[in-house]
Amino acid sequence: MSLDMDESVADGAAEPMPPPPSPPHRIGSDAEAIAAAQAVARIFAAGAAERDRDRRLPWGEIAAFTDSGLGGLTVPRAHGGAEVSYATLAEVFTILAAADGSAAQIPQNQFGVLALVAVAASPAQQARIYRDVLAGHRIGNAGPARNGKAITRVETRLTSGPAGPRLSGHRFYSTGALFAHWIPTRAVGPDGGLLLVFVRRDAPGVRVVDDWQGFGQRTTASGSVIFENAP
Incomplete structure (x- = not known):
């Protein structure tokens, strides 16, 4: 899939991975x-x-x-x-x-x-x-399509093949993805239906770029997630 991204994102280095999860306290009430x-x-x-x-x-x-x-x-x-x-x-x-x-x-x-x-x-x-x-895994988010015409337009696609399903697309306003172990995102499936797809943050073909520039709340890291044939 051809990804429409600006040069700064294309050249941006991937951010650090979150540490492996460890069992948190279990709240009961x-x-x-x-x-x-x-x-x-x-x-x-x-x-x-x-x-x-x-x-x-x-x-x-x-x-x-x-x-x-x-x-x-x-x-x-x-x-x-x-x-x-x-x-x-x-x-x-x-x-x-x-x-x-x-x-x-x-x-x-x-x-x-x-x-x-x-x-x-x-x-x-x-x-x-x-x-x-x-068990301490965090769930993030891969927001709307980068440069998409509408927030409801889904351009990320899930394809199937001999190696299993693969995801490709470029998302933005992805608050939580940088810190997450799982990144869910909307995608169009092989049959054209809409899906919510979960992808591991450390999967090959997944890149999270901290290109967020906000006025106030500058540390949410709500930038880009790029899926390139990611399992």
Whole structure:
């Protein structure tokens, strides 16, 4: 697939990989979730202004979020998660965003994806994804097509062949992808149907480029994800 990208992205070096996941704390209740958010917010708040000024990405802060167990808040109890209420989830992000809006934005897509998993994934897919999240894997996002005419236009394509399915496309506004272990994205399948495709961050043919330039919230790393025949 021919990718329409600007020269700066084409020449940009791939960013560092996130460390391998390690088992986080397992949160068991709404009250524990609020307490964990308050503790993580103190970590987010320390040096938040300096990180934004110097554009230092919050790797340690995101690791603290994951280690706390907050990433698994909406995993159903049947799968070992806390399954907190939507009100609690909103309160958690209110607390975190008050401390550092950029760091709080990074994990938000994980919960959007998990909500879709709950209603659209097969039981086997749910079990796999929930298990990974509770084991410390982070889910990112590959946003709309780079230079696409509309956010709803899907130009990323999944093809099938002897080596298995392969994904090609260029996405932008991909908040969370840089820090993630799984990157989900919308794609058009071989039959023309729309799919949500999960790709490993460390898979061959996957490149995440921190070419984000925002006014405020400068450390969300919401830049490009490039898939080049990625499994």
